[in-house]
Amino acid sequence: MDEKVEPFFDEVIRRNPGEVEFHQAVREVLTSIGPVLAKHPEFAEHKIIERICEPERQVIFRVPWQDDAGEVQIDRGFRVEFNSALGPYKGGLRFHPSVNLGIVKFLGFEQIFKNALTGMPIGGAKGGSNFNPRGRSDDEIMRFCQSFMTELYRHLGEYTDVPAGDIGVGQREIGFLFGQYKRITNRYESGVLTGKGIQWGGALVRTEATGYGTAFFAQEMLKVRGDSLDGKTVVVSGSGNVAVYAIQKVHQLGGTVVACSDSDGVVHDPKGIDLELLREIKEVRRGRVRHYAEQRPDATYVAGGNPWDIPCDVALPCATQNELTGKDAATLVRNGCIAVAEGANMPTTPEGMRTFAEADVAFGPGKAANAGGVATSALEMQQNASRDAWSFGRTEQRLAEIMADIHELCFATAEEYGMPGNYVAGSNIAGFQRVAQAMVSLGLI
Ligand code: NDP
Ligand code: 2IT
Numbered sequence: 547m548d549e550k551v552e553p554f555f556d557e558v559i560r561r562n563p564g565e566v567e568f569h570q571a572v573r574e575v576l577t578s579i580g581p582v583l584a585k586h587p588e589f590a591e592h593k594i595i596e597r598i599c600e601p602e603r604q605v606i607f608r609v610p611w612q613d614d615a616g617e618v619q620i621d622r623g624f625r626v627e628f629n630s631a632l633g634p635y636k637g638g639l640r641f642h643p644s645v646n647l648g649i650v651k652f653l654g655f656e657q658i659f660k661n662a663l664t665g666m667p668i669g670g671a672k673g674g675s676n677f678n679p680r681g682r683s684d685d686e687i688m689r690f691c692q693s694f695m696t697e698l699y700r701h702l703g704e705y706t707d708v709p710a711g712d713i714g715v716g717q718r719e720i721g722f723l724f725g726q727y728k729r730i731t732n733r734y735e736s737g738v739l740t741g742k743g744i745q746w747g748g749a750l751v752r753t754e755a756t757g758y759g760t761a762f763f764a765q766e767m768l769k770v771r772g773d774s775l776d777g778k779t780v781v782v783s784g785s786g787n788v789a790v791y792a793i794q795k796v797h798q799l800g801g802t803v804v805a806c807s808d809s810d811g812v813v814h815d816p817k818g819i820d821l822e823l824l825r826e827i828k829e830v831r832r833g834r835v836r837h838y839a840e841q842r843p844d845a846t847y848v849a850g851g852n853p854w855d856i857p858c859d860v861a862l863p864c865a866t867q868n869e870l871t872g873k874d875a876a877t878l879v880r881n882g883c884i885a886v887a888e889g890a891n892m893p894t895t896p897e898g899m900r901t902f903a904e905a906d907v908a909f910g911p912g913k914a915a916n917a918g919g920v921a922t923s924a925l926e927m928q929q930n931a932s933r934d935a936w937s938f939g940r941t942e943q944r945l946a947e948i949m950a951d952i953h954e955l956c957f958a959t960a961e962e963y964g965m966p967g968n969y970v971a972g973s974n975i976a977g978f979q980r981v982a983q984a985m986v987s988l989g990l991i
Contacts, residue, residue, distance in 0.1 A: 547573070548580025554595045561600075565648030567867060571655045571892060572599055578974035581963050586982070592990075594982045601654065603627040606647065607697040609675055611689045613682075623694050625673035627707055628654040631984040634705055635671035636661055636920060638712030641690075641719070643678040650674060652867070653712070656891055657920070659977030660913035663952050666924035671707055673698070679714045691722035699730050704737030704930070710923050711741045713866065716787055717753065721746075736930040740923035744935075749926035751941040752919075757791025757864065757889060758942070759918015759949045760910075764860055764887035765799055766953035767908040767969070773884075776800030781858040782819075783807050784865030785828055785835050788889040788916065792862050793819055805856045806835060807865065812851035813839045857881035864889030872897025879905040888912035899970065906967075914956050914973040921948045 547555060558572050576595070583590055609621045624647060627635040637657040640650075650672050658670030677690055701707055711720055720741045728734055742748035751758070765775050778801040782789050785806045793803045802818040813819075813835040823841060827833040839847035854861065854874035861883050863870045869890065875898035878886070886902055887910035888894060894902070894909075902909045922945055929935055936944075952973075959979075960972030 547577045548583070550583060551576045551580050551595070554599070557596070558599050562648070562651070565651060567652035567892070568648045568655065570896065571652040574892075574896070574970070575655070575659065575974045575978065578971045579978050582975055582978060582982075586979075588986055589982050592986050594985055597985065598629065598658070598978075598981065599655075601626050601628045601651065602630060603701075604647070604651075605698075605701055609677065609690065609693050609697070611686075611693040613686055621675050621677040621690070623673070623675045623697060624650045625698060625701055625707070625709075626650050626654040626671060627701070628670045628672070629658040629981060630669035631981050631988055632662055633667035633669050634703075635707035636668035636710075636923065637671040637673070638710045639715045639719075639723075640672070640674035640712040641677045641679050641714035642674070643676055645674045645676045649867070653891055656913050658981055659974060660917045661920055662977040662980040663914055663955065663973060664917050664921040664924060664948060665951065666921060668708075668920065668924050668927075671709075672712070673709060674712065674715070677714075679719075684718070687719060688722045691719055692726045695723045695726035696730065699727050702727065702738050704735055704927070708737065708923075708927065709739055710920070711787070713786065717741060717743055717748070737927050740926040742926070747926075747930055749922065749929050749941060750936065750938040751945060752922045752926055753787065754791040754794070754942075755922035755945055756788045756916050756919030757793070758795045759921070759945060760788065760792045760862055760864065760887050760889040760915050761795035761799060762918065762946055762949035763910045763915040763953055764796075764862065764885055766950055767885055767887065767910055768860075770957065771884075771908060774799070775860065778802070778859040779804055779857070780860045780862060781805045781853050781856050782862045782864050782889075783853045783869055783893070784863075784890065785824065786864070788919070789862075789864040790821070790825060790828060792864055792889050793824070794821055796860075796862070797821065801860065804858065805853050807851070807853045808835045809865075810834055811836060811847055811849040812853045812856070813845050813847050814856055815839075815842055815845035817844050854878055859884055861886045862889050863893035865893065866890055867892040868895050870894045870898050872901050874898060875901035879907060883907060886910065887915040889916050891916065903968070903970075908967070909969060910953075911970050911973055913977060914952050914969060917952055918945050918949055921945065
């Protein structure tokens with residue numbers, strides 16, 4: 547890290563003790579932006595770094611609800627409205643037992659720069675709860691979502707803050723959340739949430755967008771190297787929303803995904819994942835990847851297994867933060883992996899990123915490679931605002947263009963700053979510049 551930037555980072559640690567994931571996300575961005583400050587002295591003058599690292603607003607609230615047995619449960623809700631220089635706060639909600647303030651802040655911080663890279667008018671935010679949806683009935687999910695929204699609604703609005711899904715929050719949850727928002731406010735304000743069902747204001751392709759976008763980004767990185775996904779062996783981690791549609795797009799582009807996972811284990815299917823079966827298990831039955839292996843004679847399931855031990859040309863981490871370590875990266879490199887695109891947020895540890903850089907693996911960081919989800923959320927907002935509904939083809943075409951533009955922006959920025967091929971630096975610098983310039987223009991707020 548540039549010595550001029552180091553004191554800012556020390557101050558972030560001092561002000562936010564114990565929030566290790568937030569520190570990690572801030573460190574990565576600050577490590578990239580030394581040269582930007584040298585070029586733009588006005589950013590230091592306007593204290594952009596100090597301001598950008600401090601959320602504009604943080605809300606923490608009690609979420610009481612009753613389970614099916616009649617017992618009262620108390621969870622904690624969060625919304626961190628990080629930065630609104632470019633547009634209303636925008637970013638997902640995560641329901642997972644690991645959620646705490648530091649995790650929501652890391653995600654919200656990343657979201658600022660990711661959203662800036664899309665070129666759409668959206669600020670950065672994230673929220674969620676430590677509520678664990680696993681094993682809960684639809685009724686319990688509904689009661690939780692209603693209680694969560696009963697507090698959160700006062701902070702939202704199509705021009706204020708627009709949540710969407712993330713881990714543990716998909717179309718079912720967005721439905722319950724939207725229903726409660728509508729009931730409390732007496733407004734059919736479609737643009738207040740994205741990831742809605744298509745019958746009630748949702749956009750085609752939003753479900754597929756993050757996974758598709760990640761595959762598109764991998765394809766763009768390979769194109770620069772005179773290569774493509776066609777014929778490649780690919781490993782995807784996770785088996786949720788992002789993973790499933792990354793698998794689908796890789797298959798459409800001629801690659802073969804031979805493995806995916808959940809937090810219990812890994813399934814290896816050398817002939818290629820049968821997506822219809824996987825979707826039936828995950829989306830209809832809400833089952834586990836071990837159920838997939840039970841129905842596919844060629845597939846093997848390893849409880850507690852590590853997806854990165856399976857040889858591949860391309861790796862797409864699509865589960866969660868810090869799921870791909872330095873050791874995993876070394877294994878992937880040894881096995882001949884040439885490209886990694888992050889469908890998840892911050893899935894690769896700093897050691898993992900260093901290993902990939904040293905081995906000249908094409909590495910697409912999450913804030914660029916998974917930006918297709920939030921970009922398509924912005925397209926959903928656009929459709930809601932104009933009371934329009936676009937076709938699948940038109941929307942997917944737009945998504946592909948946006949991903950190509952983000953790739954080009956990160957690539958060109960890395961070159962401009964003398965770090966060719968470094969998408970980490972390119973994405974951090976390009977995203978930071980857009981937000982910083984807007985913040986300077988808007989004055990001291
Ligand atoms: P889902 O809840 O649909 O799926 C999450 C998947 O990751 C599941 O297979 C889950 O397994 C696995 N997983 C979650 N936590 C862990 C963990 N601690 N260890 C191992 N596996 C884990 O979420 P999404 O697919 O929506 O999100 C996946 C990632 O993509 C997240 O990092 C999210 O922030 C990121 N992302 C999502 C976007 C979206 O539009 N949904 C947009 C951009 C990024 P299990 O079922 O066992 O928990
Ligand atoms: O991490 C992310 O970009 C998301 N979970 C999607 C956010 C959104 O508002 O669509």
